[in-house]
Amino acid sequence: MSEREREREDRPHVAVFRPDDERLATARSLLEELGADPVADPMLAVEPTGDRPVDADYVVFTSKTGAELVADDWEPGTATVVAIGPKTADALEAAGYAVDLVPEEFSSTGLVEALADRAAGATVEVARSDHGSPVLLDGLRDAGATVDETVLYRLVRPAGSGHSTEAAAAGDLDAACFTSSLTVEHFLEAAAKRGVRDAAVRGLNAAVVGVIGDPTRETAASHGIDVDVVATEATFETLARETVAALDADR
The missing domain is CATH 3.40.50.10090 (Rossmann fold)
Known part of the structure; x- marks a missing residue:
């Protein structure tokens, strides 16, 4: 040896x-x-679906992978763009998107807390993998938002x-x-x-x-x-x- x-x-x-x-x-x-x-x-391993976020008041990205997958062919329009944490925010900004909000706690719970005061009556699009936690969707709906989820990619072994x-x-x-x-x-x-x-x-x-x-x-x-x-x-x-x-x- x-x-x-x-x-x-x-x-x-x-x-x-x-x-x-x-x-x-x-x-x-x-x-x-x-x-x-x-x-x-x-x-x-990542299997992209080819789907893209729909129009909404808020569009939430929960991973760097999701941010990279939408690069160059998604238009945020007037949406407030939300990233779960700094890595996701960096990926969005590297693709040319302005990030408007990053929660203090980088988690689904942190996202709910960050959006809770804004959610009532708003439309929120959650763009993520097929294995996202229900905490985010349920928390936003409980706060009064109309929530849609787009699966950008599947996670497989x-x-x-x-x-x-x-x-x-x-x-x-x-x-x-x-x-x-x-x-x-x-x-x-x-x-x-x-x-x-x-x-x-x-x-x-x-x-x-x-x-x-x-x-x-x-x-x-x-x-x-x-x-x-x-x-x-x-x-x-x-x-x-x-x-x-x-x-x-x-x-």
Whole structure:
């Protein structure tokens, strides 16, 4: 074994499930910078629908992916453009759209709170994936808005994903960073397909599990996965840093 291989072997193995694009590359670089050996296992792939947001008083984007998909062929008209967080806002602005509102809390709950005083009698278009939380739609309707949802893309589990489940089952994962409820569900689906679901859950529970928010924590807990870290900010960078910090404290 080379010196470089020995060095990597000594580093904690941290699973990351980001889509296989610049997000995964950025995540790997960050984990390496934090002293971890990333176990990259994309659990999400994007299938665009080709649909676009309809006209409304407010148009809400809940992801960078959605913002990128509408670039160059969507006209906001007089709509107030709302982004769930700074990454989504940056993507919209890079495509030439003015962003009028970003909530203080980067979540569906934060969006509802930001729009609650404006929603009564307004039309709100929510442009997102097929796995969006009902919290946003229900909250806006409860606030008096007429809400429409356009699915810009579907999130599917990539073929061949799941090698991290075997690492977890073998006790070879030190930590895992889940960025959505769907990454948890796809991880478990991949583990079941390999016949290691129960062992993979035990492996996760012997490791440090970090999640990006309470909905993901609730999903993990519902499947018997113990969550050690809920990121204080809904970004991968915060999740990675706080997960590795918890892992370092345990070691």
